[in-house]
Amino acid sequence: MSKKVDSEKSKKHKQPRITQFVPELKDTEKSPYYLELKPILKWVGGKRGLIPHYDKFFPVSFKRYYEPFFGGGAVFFHLLTKGRIQKAKLSDINEELLNVYIIIKTSVEALIQELKSGKYINDKEVFYNIRAEELSDPILRAARLIYLNRTCYNGLYRVNKQGKFNVPYGKYPKNVRIFDEKNMRNVSESFQNVVLTTDDFEEAVKDAKKGDFVYFDPPYVPLTDTAYFTDYTSEGFGIKEQERLAKVFRELDKRGCLVMGSNSSASIIWELYEGFDIQTVHAKRYISCDPNGRGGVKETFIRNYKINGEE
Numbered sequence: 587m588s589k590k591v592d593s594e595k596s597k598k599h600k601q602p603r604i605t606q607f608v609p610e611l612k613d614t615e616k617s618p619y620y621l622e623l624k625p626i627l628k629w630v631g632g633k634r635g636l637i638p639h640y641d642k643f644f645p646v647s648f649k650r651y652y653e654p655f656f657g658g659g660a661v662f663f664h665l666l667t668k669g670r671i672q673k674a675k676l677s678d679i680n681e682e683l684l685n686v687y688i689i690i691k692t693s694v695e696a697l698i699q700e701l702k703s704g705k706y707i708n709d710k711e712v713f714y715n716i717r718a719e720e721l722s723d724p725i726l727r728a729a730r731l732i733y734l735n736r737t738c739y740n741g742l743y744r745v746n747k748q749g750k751f752n753v754p755y756g757k758y759p760k761n762v763r764i765f766d767e768k769n770m771r772n773v774s775e776s777f778q779n780v781v782l783t784t785d786d787f788e789e790a791v792k793d794a795k796k797g798d799f800v801y802f803d804p805p806y807v808p809l810t811d812t813a814y815f816t817d818y819t820s821e822g823f824g825i826k827e828q829e830r831l832a833k834v835f836r837e838l839d840k841r842g843c844l845v846m847g848s849n850s851s852a853s854i855i856w857e858l859y860e861g862f863d864i865q866t867v868h869a870k871r872y873i874s875c876d877p878n879g880r881g882g883v884k885e886t887f888i889r890n891y892k893i894n895g896e897e
């Protein structure tokens with residue numbers, strides 16, 4: 587992964603209008619969370635590999651943490667482990683995904699028992715049988731998604747028009763680890779102070795106040811038409827949604843929240859977020875199933891604040 591971090595402005599982009607500076611993290615202020623937390627699920631667009639590049643740009647102290655496009659939650663788990671999050675509201679419009687987190691929060695022992703029942707083995711026939719099950723029990727649904735996420739092709743999440751998971755079998759080693767029991771209990775404990783919702787992003791941040799930190803990691807603006815991965819849910823996330831998101835970003839800025847967003851390096855980002863600080867990170871990222879799409883990619887991140895001492 588390249589270490590290069592640029593400041594990149596389109597010709598039209600004016601000087602950043604940064605209204606807030608937040609303190610730099612001092613070593614003595616670091617209060618590592620006593621639990622080492624890892625994401626429960628692999629998620630397309632997950633930020634895990636990019637965190638070393640992003641970390642210095644996150645604010646160190648804030649009131650409540652909001653992550654309205656939660657997915658696998660790599661940033662949340664990272665900031666929590668670093669002791670920077672006290673209270674949080676995590677949301678994602680994907681109900682099956684949120685069900686996993688709600689069950690981990692409320693019924694972790696029953697979920698672990700189910701996952702250890704002997705049913706969830708990595709085998710093609712078993713995979714297709716489990717995938718086809720009609721389930722209403724939320725614990726069984728959570729166990730199924732955790733299992734499918736570990737055994738399906740590339741850990742993708744995709745549903746058909748009827749809302750049924752349709753990613754094929756992934757051919758991982760027979761003994762692939764379906765879940766990490768200790769981590770799951772730790773995540774459950776960490777969720778006890780966390781609000782979990784299936785709200786749309788706009789609704790999810792309605793109660794954010796001055797001093798809160800909101801991190802938006804939406805489905806990205808496509809660099810090419812074919813690269814636009816819109817199938818996180820059966821609804822896509824098109825340009826109208828990107829515009830609505832940029833409007834919400836501005837509203838939160840006016841309210842005095844600290845706001846950060848990540849997106850692709852499509853030129854429209856500079857128009858949508860004109861006036862904010864926009865930087866580009868060059869990194870290796872696995873977003874596409876196409877082996878040719880797996881080289882270095884540029885990601886942008888947008889902020890309405892700077893860290894003290896930052897240029």
Ligand SMILES: C[S@@+](CC[C@H](N)C(=O)[O-])C[C@H]1O[C@@H](n2cnc3c(N)ncnc32)[C@H](O)[C@@H]1O
Pocket residue numbers: 629630631632633634654655656657658659660661677678679680785786787788803804805806818819823
């Ligand atoms: C790029 S992924 C987030 C990845 C995440 N940051 C991670 O590290 O795994 C985008 C997420 O946004 C969710 N999403 C799509 N449209 C949404 C909406 N209108 N409101 C809230 N969440 C939405 C999708 O379900 C998906 O999980």
